[in-house]
Amino acid sequence: xxxxxxxGAGMMGTALCTPIADxxxxxxxxxxxLDAAWVEGMKRDGVHPKVGMPLPDGVLPFALEELxxxxxxxxxxxxxxxxxxxxxxxxxxGPRLQPGIPVIAVTKxxxxxxxxxxxxxxxxFLEHLPENLRSLHPCAIGGPCIAGxxxxxxxxxxxxxxxxxxxxxxxxxxFSTPYYHVRTSKDVVGVEVCAALKNxxxxxxGIGAGVHERAGGTAAPVAHHNYEAAVFAQACIEMDQLVRxxxxxxxxxxxxAGAGDMLVTTSGGRSSRLGRWLGLGLSFPEAQExxxxxxxxxxxxIRVLGGALPSLIAQGKLPPGALPLMRHLHxxxxxxxxxxxxxxxxxR
Amino acid sequence: xxxxxxxGAGMMGTALCTPIADxxxxxxxxxxxLDAAWVEGMKRDGVHPKVGMPLPDGVLPFALEELxxxxxxxxxxxxxxxxxxxxxxxxxxGPRLQPGIPVIAVTKxxxxxxxxxxxxxxxxFLEHLPENLRSLHPCAIGGPCIAGxxxxxxxxxxxxxxxxxxxxxxxxxxFSTPYYHVRTSKDVVGVEVCAALKNxxxxxxGIGAGVHERAGGTAAPVAHHNYEAAVFAQACIEMDQLVRxxxxxxxxxxxxAGAGDMLVTTSGGRSSRLGRWLGLGLSFPEAQExxxxxxxxxxxxIRVLGGALPSLIAQGKLPPGALPLMRHLHxxxxxxxxxxxxxxxxxR
Numbered sequence: 001x002x003x004x005x006x007x008g009a010g011m012m013g014t015a016l017c018t019p020i021a022d023x024x025x026x027x028x029x030x031x032x033x034l035d036a037a038w039v040e041g042m043k044r045d046g047v048h049p050k051v052g053m054p055l056p057d058g059v060l061p062f063a064l065e066e067l068x069x070x071x072x073x074x075x076x077x078x079x080x081x082x083x084x085x086x087x088x089x090x091x092x093x094g095p096r097l098q099p100g101i102p103v104i105a106v107t108k109x110x111x112x113x114x115x116x117x118x119x120x121x122x123x124x125f126l127e128h129l130p131e132n133l134r135s136l137h138p139c140a141i142g143g144p145c146i147a148g149x150x151x152x153x154x155x156x157x158x159x160x161x162x163x164x165x166x167x168x169x170x171x172x173x174x175f176s177t178p179y180y181h182v183r184t185s186k187d188v189v190g191v192e193v194c195a196a197l198k199n200x201x202x203x204x205x206g207i208g209a210g211v212h213e214r215a216g217g218t219a220a221p222v223a224h225h226n227y228e229a230a231v232f233a234q235a236c237i238e239m240d241q242l243v244r245x246x247x248x249x250x251x252x253x254x255x256x257a258g259a260g261d262m263l264v265t266t267s268g269g270r271s272s273r274l275g276r277w278l279g280l281g282l283s284f285p286e287a288q289e290x291x292x293x294x295x296x297x298x299x300x301x302i303r304v305l306g307g308a309l310p311s312l313i314a315q316g317k318l319p320p321g322a323l324p325l326m327r328h329l330h331x332x333x334x335x336x337x338x339x340x341x342x343x344x345x346x347x348r
Numbered sequence: 349x350x351x352x353x354x355x356g357a358g359m360m361g362t363a364l365c366t367p368i369a370d371x372x373x374x375x376x377x378x379x380x381x382l383d384a385a386w387v388e389g390m391k392r393d394g395v396h397p398k399v400g401m402p403l404p405d406g407v408l409p410f411a412l413e414e415l416x417x418x419x420x421x422x423x424x425x426x427x428x429x430x431x432x433x434x435x436x437x438x439x440x441x442g443p444r445l446q447p448g449i450p451v452i453a454v455t456k457x458x459x460x461x462x463x464x465x466x467x468x469x470x471x472x473f474l475e476h477l478p479e480n481l482r483s484l485h486p487c488a489i490g491g492p493c494i495a496g497x498x499x500x501x502x503x504x505x506x507x508x509x510x511x512x513x514x515x516x517x518x519x520x521x522x523f524s525t526p527y528y529h530v531r532t533s534k535d536v537v538g539v540e541v542c543a544a545l546k547n548x549x550x551x552x553x554g555i556g557a558g559v560h561e562r563a564g565g566t567a568a569p570v571a572h573h574n575y576e577a578a579v580f581a582q583a584c585i586e587m588d589q590l591v592r593x594x595x596x597x598x599x600x601x602x603x604x605a606g607a608g609d610m611l612v613t614t615s616g617g618r619s620s621r622l623g624r625w626l627g628l629g630l631s632f633p634e635a636q637e638x639x640x641x642x643x644x645x646x647x648x649x650i651r652v653l654g655g656a657l658p659s660l661i662a663q664g665k666l667p668p669g670a671l672p673l674m675r676h677l678h679x680x681x682x683x684x685x686x687x688x689x690x691x692x693x694x695x696r
Contacts, residue, residue: 144577148570154560155691156574157581181578183695212502221616222496226504229492230529233505233608240602254588254602256695260581263611268569343503347531347604 001025002174005074007089009035009061012106013080014048015147019180020078021056022153028070029055030062032081032088039063053151068096076102076174079125079138082295083109083196086121090128099132102167104139104160108195109297112304116311118246120192137164139171142191142257144264150180157181159256161191183256190248194239194257196301201235202265203298204329206272207339210279227341228266231325234346235262238323242305245317271298278339284332299333306330321345349373350522353422355437357383357409360454361428362396363495367528368426369404370501376418377403378410380429380436387411401499416444424450424522427473427486430643431457431544434469438476447480450515452487452508456543457645460652464659466594468540485512487519490539490605492612498528505529507604509539531604538596542587542605544649549583550613551646552677554620555687558627575689576614579673582694583610586671590653593665619646626687632680647681654678669693 002025006013009031017027031039041049042061055061062070071077077097081089086107097103109121122138129136139162150156160175160182162168172182185191208228209219217223239258240250252258266272274296277287284299305326312318324345331337350373354361357379365375379387389397390409403409410418419425425445429437434455445451457469470486477484487510498504508523508530510516520530533539556576557567565571587606588598600606614620622644625635632647653674660666672693679685 144574144581146570146573149572149574152570154572154574155578155689157578157691157695159695181691181694222494222500223615224497224502225494225612225615226492226497226502229608229612230503230505230604232611233492233602233604236602236607254581254584254607256578256581259584259602259607260577263580264573264577267571267573341503343505343529346529347505347507 002076003028003074004076004078005030005070006078006080007067007093008032008080008082008085009038009042009048010080010082011050011147012145013078014051015150016078016080016106017059018056018151018153019177020175021058022177023175025058025174027059028062028074029059030067030070031064032085033064036063051148051151067092071096076104076171079103079105079107081107083107083121083297083300084295086125087128090125094129094133097129097133099135101136102139102170103136104141104162104171106141108192108199110193110196110301110304112308116308116315116317118305118308120189120196122188122192137162137167139168140188140192140195142195142252142261144256144260146264146267146269153179155179155181157183157256159183159185159191159252161185161188163188185252187249187252189246190243190250190252191257193243193246193248194252195261197239197242197305198258198262198265199271199298200301200305200326200329201239202262203271203275204235204325205231205262205266206275207231207279207341209272210276210281211339212279213276214280230343230346231341232262232266234325237347238325241318241322245312270294270296274298278332281338283336283338302326302329302333306334321348350424351376351422352424352426353378353418354426354428355415355441356380356428356430356433357386357390357396358428358430359398359495360493361426362386362399363498364426364428364454365407366404366499366501367525368523369406370525371523373406373522375407376410376422377407378415378418379412380433381412384411399496399499415440419444424452424519427451427453427455429455431455431469431645431648432643434473435476438473442477442481445477445481447483449484450487450518451484452489452510452519454489456540456547458541458544458649458652460656464656464663464665466653466656468537468544470536470540485510485515487516488536488540488543490543490600490609492604492608494612494615494617501527503527503529505531505604507531507533507539507600509533509536511536533600535597535600537594538591538598538600539605541591541594541596542600543609545587545590545653546606546610546613547619547646548649548653548674548677549587550610551619551623552583552673553579553610553614554623555579555627555689557620558624558629559687560627561624562628578691578694579689580610580614582673585695586673589666589670593660618642618644622646626680629686631684631686650674650677650681654682669696
């Protein structure tokens with residue numbers, strides 16, 4: 001039995017505590033400043049207001065001000081903040097971590113550090129740690145994982161990715177339960193690129209539901225599923241191209257981190273809700289208005305990747321005309337266009 | 349403008365007439381003996397009772413007895429029968445076809461011709477044609493395509509596969525419309541293996557809905573989507589292995605014929621309904637009883653492939669322990685077991 005600290009008490013960070021606690025560990029769940037009300041709720045009645053499930057035995061909620069106490073004696077650390085919080089997490093954890101402590105993150109995203117240079121978030125996190133921690137190899141989690149289902153102990157299979165095999169093995173052994181099936185991969189880039197892209201592409205798949213409603217349809221076996229599946233397939237192809245371009249193994253695409261995670265992300269979360277609004281014919285600002293208060297990681301990713309696309313093509317990293325789906329998403333999210341799915345450019 | 353004969357007036361054969369007619373051709377839709385009542389219905393009021401849409405202008409329904417008239421002057425032939433009818437189709441069309449006439453089929457499936465030897469249906473079809481037609485290269489259609497949506501002109505993208513490039517190009521040019529986006533591939537095996545497998549694996553994904561209901565859940569964003577996505581990802585991996593084993597290009601898996609078609613097949617058709625019953629805890633005979641009258645191509649495929657698995661392993665074509673998901677499906681469909689998803693054997 002170990003003590004495990006989890007930083008970030010949103011849906012995902014909180015849900016992740018369930019298998020860790022069920023695997024027999026003491027879990028200290030620390031809210032960020034954004035999670036303060038939730039931590040208060042959990043301290044009061046043991047239930048995370050958004051997850052809607054009692055915290056398992058062995059999970060203790062901590063406010064951000066109690067971070068030192070939460071880390072005291074912790075032999076493993078999980079980062080469960082959103083992509084916007086990855087620097088903040090490194091800066092707040094860094095001075096408090098011992099060199100060599102195993103760190104794993106569920107945070108997903110891509111950054112463009114200079115024109116045409118994309119970086120995965122574990123690398124951004126590492127860069128913002130103090131000098132003495134730079135030899136850390138932060139692990140990352142990919143694969144299908146709706147937080148509310150994980151908290152309810154629904155079976156899922158995930159991939160832990162990390163460059164240091166002993167650390168990776170340690171996390172996999174420590175966190176596996178009969179319903180949380182952990183596989184490992186040393187290909188952090190492959191897993192993380194898929195994990196980052198899936199929000200954006202699942203949003204694109206969600207557009208079909210809005211187009212269907214706009215045409216007067218209701219949810220049914222005959223709807224716009226052909227449309228959605230064609231977008232899903234094109235998304236797989238673009239994922240494959242991007243993983244290869246960044247040096248990852250494209251075998252992750254038709255696997256847990258790619259198609260698997262993309263599939264669950266189309267099941268009704270924020271990304272697919274945004275897609276629905278766009279499919280209904282709203283502009284992005286109008287859709288944003290409808291989703292006020294929601295973090296839209298799909299839109300963030302489209303901004304980064306669509307923005308980097310001209311440089312990537314100019315530098316010869318991608319062929320001209322590459323990623324027509326991502327390009328159109330960027331025209332919609334940044335360029336103010338309405339959705340007009342460019343099927344004719346797909347599968348070329 | 350050409351005259352096109354379509355043999356098989358089920359959902360798929362009938363729906364396929366819509367883009368062909370919209371592309372400007374005269375379409376003769378010929379029912380098999382199983383479709384007699386539907387042909388009568390279409391002759392009476394121009395509506396296919398199961399598709400529920402008026403036939404487009406230019407589509408003429410024919411009874412099987414009128415096959416000669418339907419083929420008279422036809423310069424292209426489509427086969428839209430179910431997998432069980434592929435020999436019958438070859439035997440009935442064969443004596444009536446001119447050598448060199450282009451033939452394309454939507455029929456999907458695999459056969460084990462001798463222990464451990466699997467064949468795709470275009471090859472079975474060809475073998476049952478008369479000697480003078482053996483140089484035909486039947487084309488095949490893969491990719492997401494719910495018939496009811498195609499008949500309603502919902503966008504979809506499909507792959508036409510064929511070994512003869514001019515024939516392939518001719519079909520693609522003749523059948524493309526602004527909503528029916530046709531791509532081509534010379535890899536018939538890759539496309540057809542994906543197309544055949546997708547029913548069986550979509551059935552497996554559908555099991556999650558039944559497991560969820562059985563646990564007291566209702567359809568919702570938080571359900572058993574993690575479970576379904578893990579099965580979907582494992583299905584992609586097994587598809588990849590099978591495509592490679594049979595000499596096809598695994599690039600079709602994260603593409604239209606594989607993941608794309610599998611995704612739409614999970615949207616509520618017969619295959620996913622069968623999965624739901626099994627997930628609810630029914631044995632296969634009990635589930636069959638609930639679905640009386642439905643052709644269960646998913647179960648047929650599992651019988652063939654699961655049955656061939658021991659030979660494939662004995663012959664060294666697959667490693668021991670391969671295809672754990674398909675193996676379990678076979679235990680359920682043929683061996684009388686209830687579903688107990690072997691997650692621990694997945695992703696190994």
